[in-house]
Amino acid sequence: MITRDAQIDIAQLLEEFSAVALLGPRQVGKTTLAETIATVINPDPLYLDLESPTDQAKLREPEAYFELHKGQLIILDEIQRVPELFAILRGVIDRRRRQGHRAGQFLILGSASLDVLKQASESLAGRIAYKELSGLTATEILASQTGDQNRLWLRGGFPDSFLANSDPASLRWRLNFISTYLERDVPQFGPRIPATTLRLLWTMLAHNQGAQINLAQLGASLGITIPTTKRYIDLLEDLLLIRHLRPWSGNVGKRLVKTPKVYIRDSGITHALLNLTDMDDLLGHPVVGASWEGFVVENLLSCLPVGVTPWFYRTSAGAEIDLVIERNRQQTYAIEIKRSLAPTLSKGFYLGCEDIGATRRFVVYPGTERYPIANAVTAISLAEMMQELRLIQ
Known part of the structure; x- marks a missing residue:
């Protein structure tokens, strides 16, 4: 397995921010990298592919679902497919902050550019960090x-x-x-x-x-x-x-x-x-x-x-x-x-x-x-x- 240079940066961002968005084109290795990082910093990560009807069905009541899995790092893949989730994530993150949980809650993967995602994620300002993953270098x-x-x-x-x-x-x-x-x-x-x-x-x-x-x-x-x-x-x-x-x-x-x-x-x-x-x-x-x-x-x-x-x-x-x-x-x-x-x-x-x-x-x-x-x-x-x-x- 090839170790990605971005791995250390993303792990550090997860220690500092409630959410981290990892951006890159499809098939560039975002999911593999996310799962590698997640198993190191969180013993029981949860992965949801937002292109999967089964995983989308789990988020019909997203706030209740996130509350059920509080304490786990939740990986949301292909977030651009469900941009309305950003507004819900703000409320979830803010509630957890008041309870003393400030970092490492969500790892968000997207295959659209930062400008596209920012249009939907402005409500997460100060709560989310961005990292772009290139191909192998x-x-x-x-x-x-x-x-x-x-x-x-x-x-x-x-x-x-x-x-x-x-x-x-x-x-x-x-x-x-x-x-x-x-x-x-x-x-x-x-x-x-x-x-x-x-x-x-x-x-x-x-x-x-x-x-x-x-x-x-x-x-x-x-x-x-x-x-x-x-x-x-x-x-x-x-x-x-x-x-x-x-x-x-x-x-x-x-x-x-x-x-x-x-x-x-x-x-x-x-x-x-x-x-x-x-x-x-x-x-x-x-x-x-x-x-x-x-x-x-x-x-x-x-x-x-x-x-x-x-x-x-x-x-x-x-x-x-x-x-x-x-x-x-x-x-x-x-x-x-x-x-x-x-x-x-x-x-x-x-x-x-x-x-x-x-x-x-x-x-x-x-x-x-x-x-x-x-x-x-x-x-x-x-x-x-x-x-x-x-x-x-």
Whole structure:
């Protein structure tokens, strides 16, 4: 079993908050992690799957049910299916607080984004903490010795995909995952969306991994309007399947780009959409560089402390930094991402570092050795860069 880096954080939050929400896409390992944590901190946890009619029936009188199981950690899976529970949880938590029970009451799992859940959970302000669970990361698989970094990059971070018996078996799992999302999960989040259109959009995003998306061009290719295109992309983001990386927007007297980059968050899903089965397929495909960049970005962002903001930097004159990590305008990390084992940096990166006043400069590459490059830049492995970012204060 692979130990998840988030396990310690979630256990600590349960000691401090009455409820903790663990968010992540379906099949990313939320339930397994929740049950692992629950058995450690509570000898008799209770698990309810809110997509199960049987478990939903148990909550016809939720307050009475929760009272019956007072003292147990209750895990509520797929909470976005029953958003009205949030208002009831507030009353239950407040009553228990008055009785001296303040922490570790509910562990809530959801496969929709924080913004979606916040609309329903505002009444729990001060009573709930949030933690997002990404797919398996480079540091997790290296620590558990279950595979190498290239295998994680090819197959992505969904545990069933990563741990499949072969690359073709992994690809079949991901293709089925994509179909299930399009046919079952997407219709739960609003008006009917044609599965073929959304799949085509998803595939187009895979071909343009990490690019600044032109909504008008995408819409024209799909035969839909710009507002509809934006709604479809927002839906994929709400389902935690894609990520918008915003451009840095400080006052440097330069003409900065304003359009965000869009990444498919799981590299394995990117490769499945492009029908890339093994490393030979991937290394021979034009998406290889952008795919590596997206893989590194997602791994790095998975380990950022709360309150740390990620950006990218680009000017119309050509200055560019793949990833800017900023903490209270006091620490600024400039991170370039290169697939080469002998990375070289463009003039645009150095200009960008001067523009933003970068205090730390790195290039993340596929090797394992850490060594200095010109102009105070350090070449560093992905796993070591992740450890650096975890130390940000």
